[in-house]
Amino acid sequence: MKMQRKIIVLALAGCIGAAIAPAVAQEHDTPTPPMLRWSFSGPFGRYDQGQLQRGFKVYKEVCAACHSIQMLAFRNLADPGGPGFSEAQAAAVAADYKISDLDDKGQPTDRPGRLADTFPPPFANELAAKAANGGVAPPDMSTLAKARTFERGFPWFVFDTITQYQEQGPDYIAALLNGYEEPPKGFQLPQGGHYNKYFPGHNIAMPPPLQAGQVTYDDGAPQTLDQYSKDISAFLMWAAEPHMVQRKRIGLQVMIFLIILAGLMYFTKKKVWHEVDKPSAIARGQDPKKTTI
Amino acid sequence: MSGHSTYEPQNKLLQWLEKRLPIGGLIHSSFVVYPVPRNLNYLWTFGGILAFMLGVQIITGIVLAMHYTPHVDLAFRSVESIMRDVNYGWLLRYLHANGASMFFFAVYVHMFRGIYYGSYKEPREVLWILGVIIYLLMMATGFMGYVLVWGQMSFWAATVITNLFSAIPGVGETIVTWLWGGYAVGNPTLNRFYSLHYLLPFVIAGVVVLHIWALHVVGQNNPTGIEPKSEKDTVAFTPYATIKDGFFMAAFLVLYAWFVFYIPNFLGHADNYIPANPAVTPTHIVPEWYYLPFYAILRAIPDKLMGVMALGASIVILAFLPWLDTSKVRSARYRPLFKQFFWLFVIVCVGLGWLGSKPPEGIYVILARIFTIYYFAFFLVILPLLGIFEKTKPLPNSISESVLGAKA
Numbered sequence: 001m002k003m004q005r006k007i008i009v010l011a012l013a014g015c016i017g018a019a020i021a022p023a024v025a026q027e028h029d030t031p032t033p034p035m036l037r038w039s040f041s042g043p044f045g046r047y048d049q050g051q052l053q054r055g056f057k058v059y060k061e062v063c064a065a066c067h068s069i070q071m072l073a074f075r076n077l078a079d080p081g082g083p084g085f086s087e088a089q090a091a092a093v094a095a096d097y098k099i100s101d102l103d104d105k106g107q108p109t110d111r112p113g114r115l116a117d118t119f120p121p122p123f124a125n126e127l128a129a130k131a132a133n134g135g136v137a138p139p140d141m142s143t144l145a146k147a148r149t150f151e152r153g154f155p156w157f158v159f160d161t162i163t164q165y166q167e168q169g170p171d172y173i174a175a176l177l178n179g180y181e182e183p184p185k186g187f188q189l190p191q192g193g194h195y196n197k198y199f200p201g202h203n204i205a206m207p208p209p210l211q212a213g214q215v216t217y218d219d220g221a222p223q224t225l226d227q228y229s230k231d232i233s234a235f236l237m238w239a240a241e242p243h244m245v246q247r248k249r250i251g252l253q254v255m256i257f258l259i260i261l262a263g264l265m266y267f268t269k270k271k272v273w274h275e276v277d278k279p280s281a282i283a284r285g286q287d288p289k290k291t292t293i
Numbered sequence: 294m295s296g297h298s299t300y301e302p303q304n305k306l307l308q309w310l311e312k313r314l315p316i317g318g319l320i321h322s323s324f325v326v327y328p329v330p331r332n333l334n335y336l337w338t339f340g341g342i343l344a345f346m347l348g349v350q351i352i353t354g355i356v357l358a359m360h361y362t363p364h365v366d367l368a369f370r371s372v373e374s375i376m377r378d379v380n381y382g383w384l385l386r387y388l389h390a391n392g393a394s395m396f397f398f399a400v401y402v403h404m405f406r407g408i409y410y411g412s413y414k415e416p417r418e419v420l421w422i423l424g425v426i427i428y429l430l431m432m433a434t435g436f437m438g439y440v441l442v443w444g445q446m447s448f449w450a451a452t453v454i455t456n457l458f459s460a461i462p463g464v465g466e467t468i469v470t471w472l473w474g475g476y477a478v479g480n481p482t483l484n485r486f487y488s489l490h491y492l493l494p495f496v497i498a499g500v501v502v503l504h505i506w507a508l509h510v511v512g513q514n515n516p517t518g519i520e521p522k523s524e525k526d527t528v529a530f531t532p533y534a535t536i537k538d539g540f541f542m543a544a545f546l547v548l549y550a551w552f553v554f555y556i557p558n559f560l561g562h563a564d565n566y567i568p569a570n571p572a573v574t575p576t577h578i579v580p581e582w583y584y585l586p587f588y589a590i591l592r593a594i595p596d597k598l599m600g601v602m603a604l605g606a607s608i609v610i611l612a613f614l615p616w617l618d619t620s621k622v623r624s625a626r627y628r629p630l631f632k633q634f635f636w637l638f639v640i641v642c643v644g645l646g647w648l649g650s651k652p653p654e655g656i657y658v659i660l661a662r663i664f665t666i667y668y669f670a671f672f673l674v675i676l677p678l679l680g681i682f683e684k685t686k687p688l689p690n691s692i693s694e695s696v697l698g699a700k701a
Contacts, residue, residue, distance in 0.1 A: 043555055071373050139567070143373065146558060147566035154647070164555050169563070200576070240566070243376070243383045250384070251554025258547045265540035272536050276331055276528055 033150060033175030033198055036230065038167050040237060043252065046245050047238050050219055052083035055235025058215050058228050063141065066133060066206075068121035071142035072239050075115040081245030082238060091115050134192045136205045145169035145236040169240070170233035172198065177229035180208040299326065323509055328527035329534045330515035332696050336406040337513065338541035339399050345542060346396040347501065351494050353389040354438075361441065363487035365480045368443035369568040387557040393435050394560045395549045397583035400428060408614070409635055411623030412514040418615040420507040425612045427500050432584065432608075434493040437486040439581055444565030449578045451478045451486070457591075460598040477571065517695045518623025519688055526692035577652055585649030586642050590668065592653040593661035603665065610672050617672050619680025627686040634675050641667045 039048040056077070059069070074094035077085040085093070094113035097120055103109040113120070121140075123129035129137040139147075149168040152160060160166065179198035183189045193203040210228045217223055221231075238244070300321035302308050311317050360379050362371040375382035404424070407413055413421035440451045455472050459465040474481025512521070521527045528534070552559065560582055564575045580588050590607050594600035610617075625632045641664045648664065651657040689695035 071370070071377065076377075143566040147563050149563035161556060161559060166556050166559060247383060247387075247554055247557075251550065254550045254554060255547065258543060258550055262540060262543035262547060265536065265543050269536045269540045272532050276533065 030150075030200060030202070031197060033168075033171045035165070036167070036171055036174055038170060038234065038237075040234070040244060041167050042164055043248060045248060047081065047083075047234065049082075049084035050221070051231050051234045052238050053085070054217055054219065054221055054227075055231035055233070055238075056083055057217070058210070058232040059141070059235055061215050062209055063232065064119075064122060066122060066129075066138040067141045068123075068138075069119045069141040069239060070121055071118065071140075073116065073118045074113060076239075076242055078115075079242060082242060083235075087115070134205055138206065141236055141239065143240045145173060145233065145240040147240075148172045167237070170237045173236060174229045174233040176204075177208075177210055177232070178225060323530075324535075325529065325531040327509065327530040328521065328524075329513055329530055330521055330526060330692055331528045331533075332515050332517065332692050333513065333534070333537075334516055335537075335541050336402065337515075338538045338545075339403040339406065340508075341538040342399045342542055342545050343396065343403060344501065344505075346392060346399060347494070347498060349392050350389065350396060351498070353385050353392060354491070354494065357385055357389055358491060361487075363441065363484050365443065365483055365569070368441065368483060372442050384553070387553045389438075390561065391549065391552045391557060393438060394552070394581070394583065395545075396431065397435065399545070400431065401583075404428070404611075405639060407514075408638075409625045410514055410516060411518050411618065411620070411625070413615045414618065414623050415615065416511045417507075417514065420504065420511060421615055422612050423500055423504040423507055425608075427497055427504060428611075429608060430493055430497045430500065434490060434497065435581065435583065437490040437493070440483070440486050441490060442565055443483065443569045445567040445569055445573070445575050446562045446565040446578070448478060448569035448571065449575055450580055451482060453578055454580075455482070457601045457604070460601045462598070514623065515692060516624060516626060517689060517692055518626070519692065522691045523693075579650055582646065582650075585647070586645035587649070589645040589649035589661045590665045592649075593658065593665045603669075607668060610669070614672065614676075618676040619678075620676075620683065620685070621680070622685045622688065627688055628679070628683060629686065630683045631679050634671065634679070637667070638671045641671075 038045070039051065040046060059067075074090050074097075075087075077083055077090040077093060078087045091114070094115055094117060097113035097117070098110040099113045099117050099120055101109055101111050103111075121129075123132060123137075126137050146169055150172055152168070175198045176196060179196045181195060181197060183195035183202070187195065187202065189195055190203060193205065194207055195202055196204045210225055210232075212224050212228075215223065215228060217227075221227055241247075300311075300318040302311055302317055307317055357375065360371065360375045360382065362368060372386065375386050377383075379385070407421065407424070436450070436454060440447045455469055455478065458472060459469045461468060470476060472482070473479065474485060515521075562579065562581075579585070587604050587607055591600045591604040594603050620628060620631065622628055625635055645661065645664045645668065648657050648661045653661075
């Protein structure tokens with residue numbers, strides 16, 4: 001029996017080893033984005049207001065030229081757990097935008113944005129976006145940080161349930177913005193493409209969008225590509241998951257409640273089952289209090 | 294097996310009601326004095342957990358339906374609007390999405406427990422088959438719910454799964470067109486999936502009532518697999534089973550809350566945060582984790598029709614389990630060989646799940662074929678033969694003897 005079991009275990013180990021080998025070989029092609037430190041990771045994570053404000057500036061001055069963020073409303077800028085703009089500041093941001101609407105006479109008009117409006121897209125429609133960008137429409141950024149990921153692979157994805165690592169999206173976006181380089185020898189880059197080592201297939205339509213010094217920060221943060229890419233990634237994470245801070249705060253309360261509840265239930269269960277678990281002690285007439293539960 | 298009800302209400306109003314509709318007596322005999330084997334372990338708490346999860350899914354689902362729009366142009370946006378603009382909408386949606394995963398996790402524990410302790414054997418065949426029907430309904434409901442999000446993975450999963458029916462010779466294409474309500478997955482498909490996704494949970498609830506009814510007729514199996522023989526072998530449902538179920542449910546909720554509040558998108562797929570786009574096919578189309586073993590079986594077989602048949606057979610075969618397992622002994626505790634084949638079966642199922650998430654190429658296909666062969670061999674060869682050749686360990690005389698030792 002022992003021998004039989006050993007053979008089964010060995011065969012299984014062999015199978016799994018053989019299966020993982022080619023997967024590892026493939027990954028050398030596209031490097032894994034480095035795991036960055038984010039203020040919003042882990043059970044107590046919160047967005048860094050300054051970082052979100054800087055990231056918003058990068059979005060507004062650079063990304064917004066091509067990428068829409070249509071599910072984000074101006075009022076969201078003043079929502080708790082977000083970039084921490086005051087309502088007046090958010091309204092001022094909105095007023096800088098022109099929103100297509102109808103006037104009282106039903107005529108098309110451009111009016112200043114209000115808090116309730118969502119960010120207007122840079123192109124009138126998808127076809128216009130495609131035509132202006134070499135045939136590929138730049139993706140909307142509302143959920144981008146949750147829509148991008150990279151393979152974690154076994155066994156890391158199992159550990160991720162414990163460590164709560166779920167920042168693949170911002171890690172990937174930050175890496176991508178830093179991932180432009182000269183194509184290696186022998187790599188055929190199609191016309192209009194750009195080589196990016198983190199992009200699947202390496203041929204990305206988007207030209208390198210950010211350069212050092214391009215966006216002026218007024219809070220003294222370094223105006224480097226590295227800082228820009230971290231800030232915009234954090235901003236996109238917030239845009240994709242605006243209630244995360246509230247979620248994690250309530251989560252902690254729920255956890256504390258449930259663990260206390262489960263503990264109380266456990267001891268109640270022990271007490272209730274005492275006479276079933278220890279019938280001989282009770283039959284011998286011992287004081288139930290003196291028997292160890 | 295229902296406990297004899299000694300229910301005599303003191304309250305005048307309840308006495309009046311009891312004479313006209315003895316519902317108090319029914320509850321009393323089913324959930325208070327109902328005798329349960331005293332030796333049930335915590336694996337037996339998953340029945341209660343499943344009933345609770347069904348309730349959670351129905352309640353969160355009804356509220357989500359108040360905010361959701363089943364239209365191809367609006368569905369994705371309306372889900373995001375629930376996440377952003379509805380008060381605690383993110384909580385409702387994450388409870389519902391992760392609730393489905395928890396529901397399936399619990400049902401898998403429940404099913405493996407049933408197989409390990411031989412809970413499907415005479416006289417519990419109907420109880421088991423009702424369970425298989427619930428599981429099938431759950432799979433249909435879960436699949437259609439995933440489509441409602443109308444992200445990339447929703448759309449392409451719907452396309453792949455409905456296309457399976459095109460493998461049926463002759464009428465396949467017609468059936469697929471009929472399922473879609475058009476010539477591609479589109480608005481009519483989304484609308485009918487929404488309608489059915491709302492309907493099926495109530496069908497599940499109905500079959501659950503039958504499942505519990507059948508359970509209360511034949512009584513619960515237990516880790517020894519032998520029937521209770523005297524009152525010493527059982528305890529009353531309340532307070533014993535109630536408090537035990539309650540404790541473990543609270544522990545289970547910790548796991549559930551961990552996913553909902555800390556890693557709500559872990560079990561989902563990133564591509565489903567991209568709105569559905571019929572013009573762009575994702576690189577890997579994968580279903581939700583709870584279908585992956587069956588997806589691996591489907592893709593392990595090179596022929597499409599045979600693959601679909603294997604997929605169907607892998608689920609339907611469960612219904613025949615009571616007759617495929619020829620052993621008279623129920624519990625794996627007393628079946629040393631079965632125990633080993635059982636754990637190998639668990640490893641194979643988990644392995645198939647992992648393979649289902651991998652692209653169908655190279656070593657993955659070969660492994661999936663080996664595992665698929667074992668999956669079917671377990672039911673069609675190993676179980677029938679084990680009953681004949683296996684030398685089982687001696688059974689205890691009664692449940693209380695197994696718990697308290699022969700001396701008691």
